[in-house]
Structures are given as C-alpha cells and as structure tokens.
C-alpha cells in the first residue's frame with residue numbers, strides 16, 4: 001500500500017488514513033492507495049479519514065498545469081474511475097471528515113457509502129473559483145444527496161458549507177461533536193455486513209421540475225460571476241444529472257471539465273490561487289528571519305483610512321489605539337466605525353456581541369501618552385510629505401525604541417519618512433486600500449534602510465490581518481498607483497480624443513474590471529490625484545502631454561462621489577448619470593489640446609489603457625520595484641479590481657503574447673510620442689519569445 005495512505009485496523013473495521021501533508025491533496029498515489037483496500041479479506045467495513053489538519057482538500061491543483069501543458073485533452077485527471085472502485089466495493093466505506101473536504105475531497109467522500117463530519121469541518125465544491133467544475137462525479141452525486149437546488153448553489157457558487165447545513169442538506173449522515181474517528185468506526189460497525197448504500201443509485205431527490213432553478217442560477221451567474229464560463233458549465237453538468245443516466249452524466253461532466261481545464265480562465269485563476277500564496281514567500285527575506293510579534297498597534301488619524309485600519313486590527317483580535325487631534329474628529333471617526341460594524345451585524349456577518357468585542361479593542365485617544373504600548377504605529381494622516389515627516393519625527397520620540405513606524409501613504413517617499421526618524425530600519429510603508437476593512441491587498445513598501453526583520457514583521461502581520469501582503473520597492477506611487485497613473489492618464493486622453501466617458505468605463509467593465517477607470521476616480525476622490533500632481537509639480541513638465549480634464553473638474557470642486565459631481569453626476573443614492581457640464585469641460589480641454597474628436601472603439605480603449613498598465617509594469621519589474629511579475633498581478637487582482645480570470649496585467653500580457661503587445665505599444669509610441677516608449681524589458685522579451693512569468697525564473701536561475 002502506498003505510503004500516502006496508511007492502513008490500520010480497529011477490530012473488523014479497516015482504517016485508511018490519507019497522509020499527504022499539508023492538505024492531503026489527491027496527488028498521484030493517493031487515490032490509488034485508497035482504492036487498493038478492496039482486496040483485503042479480513043475487514044468488514046472501512047473508515048477513510050485524513051491525517052493531520054484536514055480530510056482531502058481536493059485534487060492536486062499543480063497536476064492540472066501538467067495536464068494542460070502536455071496538451072492532451074483526452075487524458076483527464078482520471079479520479080472518477082478510482083472513486084467508482086470505492087463506490088462499487090462490496091464492503092461499506094465510511095468517510096470521516098474533518099478540516100475541509102473540498103473538490104475531489106468531497107467527491108471522494110460522496111463516493112463512500114456513508115459520511116460522518118466533525119462539527120467544525122466544512123465541505124464544498126470550490127472548483128469554480130479555479131475556473132473549473134467538479135470533475136470526479138461531484139455534479140452527479142451531490143444532487144443525489146443534497147438535492148438539485150443545493151447542488152447547483154454549491155457547484156456554481158463554490159462557497160463551502162458547514163457541518164449543520166451539510167447534515168440538514170443530506171450531504172453527510174452524522175455530525176460528530178467529539179472524537180471523529182470513534183464516531184466513524186461506530187458507524188462502520190453498524191453498517192458492516194449490510195449492502196453498501198451507493199450514492200449513484202439514489203434517485204429520490206432528482207425528481208421534479210428544475211427548469212426554474214437552472215434558469216435562475218444561470219441568470220445569477222451571468223450577473224454575479226460576470227464573464228466566467230465555469231459557473232455556467234457547472235449548472236449544465238448538474239442539469240445532466242437530472243436528465244441523463246448516471247454514467248452518461250459522468251461523461252457529460254468530464255467533457256465540460258476538460259473544456260474548463262483547457263480554458264485561459266482556469267489557467268489564470270490557478271495562477272491567482274498559487275500567486276496569492278507565492279507573494280508571501282519573498283526571496284530577499286531569508287526564511288529564518290525573526291518577525292516581531294505584534295501584540296498592540298496604534299493608528300494615527302481617525303479618518304476613513306485610519307478608522308478602517310483600526311477595524312482591521314480589531315477584526316484580527318489585536319488591541320489598537322486610535323489617535324486624533326481633536327475630540328470632535330475622534331468622535332466622528334468612532335461613530336463611523338460603529339456604523340460600519342452595525343451594518344455588518346444587520347447583514348448577519350457577525351453577532352452584536354462580536355461587534356462589541358471588536359469595538360472594545362479600539363481605544364480612542366487624543367494624546368500620544370499610551371503609544372509606548374504599541375509594537376507598530378501606522379500613520380494615516382493627510383497625504384502631504386511635510387506633514388507626514390512631522391508626524392514621523394514625533395512618533396520617533398513617543399514610541400518604544402523597538403516599535404515599527406509605518407505609513408499608509410499611497411505615493412510618498414518612504415526613505416524621506418525614515419530620515420525624519422532615528423530608526424529608518426524600523427520604517428516601512430503599509431499601504432491599505434479603501435475600504436481598508438474590506439480590500440484584501442496590503443502593499444508593503446520597503447525603504448533603502450528598512451531591515452529584513454521589519455519587512456518580515458509586516459509580511460507576517462499582513463497574513464494575521466487576513467490581507468494579501470505584497471512587498472515592493474519605494475518610488476512614486478510604488479507598484480499599484482504608479483501603474484494606475486498611466487492607465488488613468490490614457491482613459492482621460494481617450495476622452496479628450498473623442499471617446500464618451502461612459503464608453504471608456506463600459507469598455508473596461510466589459511473587459512472585466514470591477515469598475516471603469518473614470519468611475520473609479522469618482523469613487524476614490526479626484527482630489528487625491530490632483531493634490532499629488534500639485535505636490536509633484538506635474539503640470540510644469542511640458543515635454544510630455546498632460547491630461548487636462550480631471551484637474552479642471554477639481555478646480556470646479558467636482559471631486560467625485562463625495563461632492564456629488566465628478567466625471568458623472570450622482571444622486572443621493574450615489575447613482576451616476578451623464579452630466580452635460582462635463583461635456584463642456586471636455587470640449588474646452590479638447591480644443592486646448594488641439595484635437596478633433598474621432599470615433600474610438602472598445603478594442604482601442606482596452607489596448608490603450610491595459611497596455612499602459614503593462615508597459616509601466618515592465619519598467620517596474622526591470623527596476624526591481626516589484627520582484628516578480630506575480631507580485632504585480634496579485635496587487636492588481638486583490639487591490640485594483642483587475643479580473644482574476646485574466647490573472648493580472650502581466651499574466652494577461654503573457655496570454656496575449658508579448659510580441660503582439662510590444663508591436664501595439666510601439667504603434668502607440670508612433671502615434672502618441674514618448675509616453676509610450678516600450679519598456680526595454682517588454683522589447684527584450686518580445687524579441688526572445690519570453691514571458692513576464694518566466695522572466696523571474698530565468699533571472700533567478702542566472703543569479
């Protein structure tokens with residue numbers, strides 16, 4: 001028997017333990033190991049359990065890449081055959097589920113004859129999140145156990161289900177409050193000697209008219225999982241369970257699975273799955289670097305960002321001081337925090353007790369008196385270098401010598417802030433995204449002198465706060481906003497050249513962005529960029545074309561949603577509508593730029609804006625501001641609404657082909673001048689036939 005599956009006996013009950021840490025993925029050898037038990041004559045029933053922290057967390061996702069790279073569409077992962085062996089076994093098999101039984105894990109459990117689940121465990125078919133559908137009978141067995149509506153919900157939505165719900169739905173037979181193995185062995189003894197109950201033979205829950213359920217699910221998927229193919233494929237596969245005999249349904253599922261597996265969407269989503277984990281492993285931070293434990297934090301500034309950051313700490317159970325200059329601002333900040341928490345309670349996200357607990361962790365203060373308690377202080381005051389330098393020099397005196405001093409700046413120079421202190425090695429940028437308690441990205445900015453310990457502490461803290469922490473270098477706008485500059489610049493230029501405001505936003509929304517670039521500006525506040533452009537004196541640079549419209553809108557006091565007017569006009573519910581005043585501004589700016597309006601299609605809008613991201617991303621990579629293309633991709637997917645199913649801007653460029661991207665960028669350079677000069681790295685990789693994703697590996701190999 002494979003070492004990946006260990007066998008022992010409790011009397012006449014054989015116990016198979018999957019032993020493939022960390023998550024018992026169904027790597028080669030695991031399914032075979034499970035199937036081998038059938039021939040053993042001494043046992044009467046079998047319990048299948050996961051070793052370590054979980055049952056089987058699914059197929060080994062890394063294997064999918066090998067299948068698609070081999071280009072063999074005929075050879076699927078082949079798990080269903082093994083599961084059939086388990087299901088066809090003459091001896092009853094009881095699955096004992098703890099941790100997570102996801103994907104192929106739940107499918108394995110459903111091919112067993114009975115299921116016992118630990119009270120804290122979860123089951124689910126999350127394949128859609130990887131651009132896939134269940135590929136080992138999940139879409140056929142789940143409706144037979146849980147009913148068609150629940151199966152559609154789980155297979156198309158991908159959300160996990162807790163024990164009580166799984167029991168009520170019929171996915172599991174029992175929930176074990178105490179010792180799971182003992183409960184499963186007990187059940188195995190009860191069913192030993194009886195004919196196994198085979199899921200494939202169950203029919204009761206399939207009867208009825210399900211057309212309405214399928215139609216509603218399709219409509220929901222088109223809205224909520226915009227542009228994704230896997231949810232629709234999952235619904236089709238469950239429909240096959242209702243309409244076709246089991247074996248035919250399995251074949252339909254397999255065909256749909258293969259279509260999804262070979263799609264660009266799935267490859268991109270798998271890139272994102274591993275990318276989110278890869279960014280946490282920073283090559284320049286040695287593995288044995290000691291991270292400081294953060295027991296207490298402090299935040300300076302109780303505005304939108306400061307308040308949100310305080311909530312992030314409280315949500316993670318870390319006590320946090322929240323400081324403001326005057327009592328009124330502090331009260332306003334605390335009231336906003338309370339209101340946000342109350343909304344979450346209303347939506348059923350957590351209980352009123354949890355809310356009070358979290359509020360209790362946030363200590364509003366007007367002085368620095370208690371700041372010596374904090375292990376990390378995060379400054380979230382107004383975006384202005386002189387002000388921030390002043391705050392840092394003050395924090396340097398009021399904080400403990402070992403404390404980390406972090407800035408939530410989105411663009412300013414971390415080294416300048418470090419120089420304002422006597423501990424630049426302890427100074428780092430922690431750039432949260434608004435709303436801080438919702439957005440998953442934390443851009444962590446190292447200065448020239450930031451120590452490895454400080455970096456390691458910030459990265460570990462990101463994980464504890466439930467954020468995707470990405471370490472980047474120091475430059476204006478770091479990675480995220482530096483790339484966003486050219487992206488939004490081109491959006492403005494396109495409007496100056498003749499594209500309608502709505503057309504620009506629509507084209508990028510259709511591309512998959514969470515919002516169009518102009519609507520995003522209105523949401524974030526147009527004044528933010530305006531002040532930064534003034535701080536850096538951008539308008540003085542007459543050697544390149546400067547966007548005109550947004551500055552004009554800001555001069556008119558149109559800062560976006562917060563003032564009810566920006567690129568659009570907003571009603572009290574913040575619904576956007578077209579504003580003819582903006583048309584007049586656009587016409588004036590067009591005249592000033594010496595342009596005549598021309599027709600611009602969606603394809604040009606997408607190329608101009610997205611390739612502006614990519615070209616700047618390439619510069620960022622070659623300068624080492626981002627260590628790897630995956631760092632940029634994760635910043636854009638988790639912080640800027642870039643569609644995960646396109647993998648991030650650098651991954652997307654790789655899928656288009658860098659030669660094609662380069663040629664388009666070079667065309668834009670001819671038309672629009674040096675703002676479009678192709679990044680040397682883009683040029684080089686296009687010539688070599690390389691990719692951004694591969695470049696990191698090559699560079700490492702060379703180094």
Ligand code: 3H9
Nearest residue numbers: 025057058059060061077079102103104126134135136277
């Ligand atoms: C599937 O099953 C298709 C089927 O229908 C069958 C078709 C035939 N494979 O997340 P963590 C790694 S599709 C390979 O940090 P946590 C992960 O990369 C699959 N590796 O831990 C990480 O590696 P590293 C359906 C995997 O406790 C390490 O394990 N299943 C897999 O925060 C620890 O992971 C899913 O989609 C895998 N399946 O969360 C489940 N899973 O240390 C995906 C994890 O080198 N997994 N790794 O960075 C998860 O959702 C979470 O990992 C889980 C644990 C909740 C299980």
